[in-house]
Amino acid sequence: MSDPISHYEELFYDLHTGVVGNHERPHKPAMLLAVMDLIESGALTENLIPFSPELRQRFTFYYDIVRLENDRNTPINPYFYMRSESFWSHVATSGNEAVVRALSSPPTIGKLPALIEGAKLAADLWNAVSHPTQRGQLRDVLISRYFPQHRHLLLNQPVVSCVTKEDEETYQLPGRSAGFRRIVTQVYEHQCAACGLRLRRPDGATIVDAAHIIPFSESQNDHPRNGLALCKNHHWAMDRSLIAPGPDFHWLVSESLDSRQAGERDLIALSNRPLILPKETAYHPLPEALEWRQCRLA
Structure with a gap:
């Protein structure tokens, strides 16, 4: 693939989110933002994303900012259903590969660690989000597309503020997506x-x-x-x-x-x-x- 960033900008722009009326559920973009924050903070250093307390806490941080009244804080749902996106898959624990493939809904939080070792990103996406500039670019796509009304708040959080001045000038060109x-x-x-x-x-x-x-x-x-x-x-x-x-x-x-x-x-x-x-x-x-x-x- 000649330009993985453009490819993933398109995929991130068109996530398969739940829709209720005119409201797109915020869970998938919030989960992706949480994953990128853990990479940035150094809490996630390899391409295996466990359903950890740190991930759930960071998801909740975003969720609390962008949620509407009828949204529910269920981080296990985007962690599981993200596998409908081409760039996200699950690594089953030994011997449970067929069981995990057959799952049509998420297991309980108590049962999940016994079945799923972690989630894995496509290799070229992992390489992109491991790079500060490209990670900032993809984060900006998510915020501009799904949470534009919260943009100032989200981009000024300590972990989120990784976009340099030079990068901001690049990202904010009209019609860049x-x-x-x-x-x-x-x-x-x-x-x-x-x-x-x-x-x-x-x-x-x-x-x-x-x-x-x-x-x-x-x-x-x-x-x-x-x-x-x-x-x-x-x-x-x-x-x-x-x-x-x-x-x-x-x-x-x-x-x-x-x-x-x-x-x-x-x-x-x-x-x-x-x-x-x-x-x-x-x-x-x-x-x-x-x-x-x-x-x-x-």
């Missing part, structure tokens, strides 16, 4: 949320961009609900505050536009048209992101 582009264009079915234009080539090239509603440079929010699929023209117009997706899911247009100009007439015609939204409501834009855009309409 390929996962954001892939998910947003997919859920919008490669169709512009403003005009409905859809064009996709056999090689996968598409006419729409994945546009951040609140720019990534300001929000560090790479969640797909901070995104819209827009054609080049409407992406350009939104970035210049000539049009804005409103909180009621209808388009707003700037009063500065001149109906005497042909190109501007096309934008004015968008006024009060409904956004073309994903079928899955879990990917509908964040209300606070739409309000941010509305307030900045020229």
Whole structure:
């Protein structure tokens, strides 16, 4: 694999999390952050991750920050169900390989040590998270994607603050996540949320961009609900505050536009048209992101 970091950025961006309504359960990203913290602190030095008190404590640290009221502090669940991700597997204790493979749900905490010696990361992922800069990059993907509203708090914790100034400048480039582009264009079915234009080539090239509603440079929010699929023209117009997706899911247009100009007439015609939204409501834009855009309409 030529670029393992880009590969794992995409995988981390699209974890198989539980979803309740519009809420993605925080357990898997919190577990990965906990693992990286143990590596950074020196508590984890080899590619075998036991279900240790230290791991559970660090998981709980993240969980307590990001949880919602209906979430439950069950670190054994992400530790077990992470095996649905291609980069995580379990090392069974001697003689229990078939038993562990056959498990469809996690064993109790009391029984787990007798069955599972530890979890193991894919070798290239382990090499990446063992390197401070690459570990910081992957941590930033998790926080930007799953916990953007807690970003400042999480990045200023003692163990988490390993991103150097140089690294921060690299990570905070707008649109740096390929996962954001892939998910947003997919859920919008490669169709512009403003005009409905859809064009996709056999090689996968598409006419729409994945546009951040609140720019990534300001929000560090790479969640797909901070995104819209827009054609080049409407992406350009939104970035210049000539049009804005409103909180009621209808388009707003700037009063500065001149109906005497042909190109501007096309934008004015968008006024009060409904956004073309994903079928899955879990990917509908964040209300606070739409309000941010509305307030900045020229």
